[in-house]
Amino acid sequence: MEEYLNKSKISGDIFRFLYLNKQSSRQEIAQSLGISLPTTTRNLNALQESGFIENAGEFQSTGGRKAIRYQCVANSRYAIGIDITRNHLSIVLIDLALNIIDNTRLRIPFHESHDYFCILKQEFEKIVSKNIPDRSKLLGVGIALPVIIGEDHKTVTYATVIPLSLNIYNFFSDYIHEPFLFFNDANSAGLAESWKGDYKDAVAYLSLSSSIGGAYMNNKMIYGGSNNRGGEFGHMTIIPHGKRCYCGRYGCLDAYCTANVLTDFTEGNLKEFFDILKSGTNRGIQNIFEDYTDYLAIAVNNLRMCFDCDVILGGNVGAYMADYIEDFREKASKLNPFERDGSYIRVCHYRTEAAAVGAAIYYIDQFIQNF
Ligand SMILES: [Zn+2]
Structure with a gap:
């Protein structure tokens, strides 16, 4: 019709x-x-x-x-976001109003192999056939990856978190036949938060997962910078000659605020870390979290000094920060010469789906702009 x-x-x-x-x-x-x-x-x-x-x-x-x-009409069009991390695969279907219609999340280590892509295709098809009888309503598929993406959104310019070959785009095209493009995962997550929070002006997003990334956005648009590396907050040096980062340098934020700093004490289980922290029974865990938030406060205050905008705590750790946000705001405010009020620090809306939703938003945005 x-x-x-x-x-x-x-x-x-x-x-x-x-x-x-x-x-x-x-x-x-x-x-x-x-x-x-x-x-x-x-x-x-x-x-x-x-x-x-x-x-x-x-x-x-x-x-x-x-x-x-x-x-x-929210369901007049749909977009799909796929988030690939080292150990998880998430697929999210959203409508024009950014409602999550369906999603799936599997624990499956990434391999650039036929087996992996067969599972991806199978899960993708399951969601599409269940929810979108008319496939012409599917605008496209945004794929979020923990790598730096070229301007064409088809090439990968830097990848250390997961191993990828140079012809990864062609590899994907054997399994996904809808239009698709690649996006940096932290950029995508930031974009999803800025749309969800309806930020009309600037906002910085800090993604706190097993690696640290981020995004700086203005009017819901990502600032990519000269090399598409804008928002790589994980490699800001916060301690000269400090701990070694996976990038090979020393003292990067990533080395101090990766989720692994917390989960090393709970066998990789972040929920367990926060359960113990909440119980207030383990002094060691409390000290680890104190140290973690000391470093995080430096990073958040630096972002506030650079951009003078709201800072959203996101990623896997950000999803648990709601219970601790008042203490954290106070901690960050002590570093700030201009203001005592830390209400500019926000907690993310999405728990695990932000990167996938943000990658899908690209297609929603294109549809709206070109309508
Ligand atoms: Zn680094």
């Missing part, structure tokens, strides 16, 4: 306006976009008939006719 929509600049502007404002009335749309009411009505009708927008009830009114509320 939607194939009949004759897309125009005006219908695109109306669709984008509704997407950004969640819901709106005919009058408000006409006024905000400077279009006449009859033109607005004609376009709203066409968009509604084609299944891209819907009637969401009426606005409260004190008298006269109540205005109809319009909104975008």
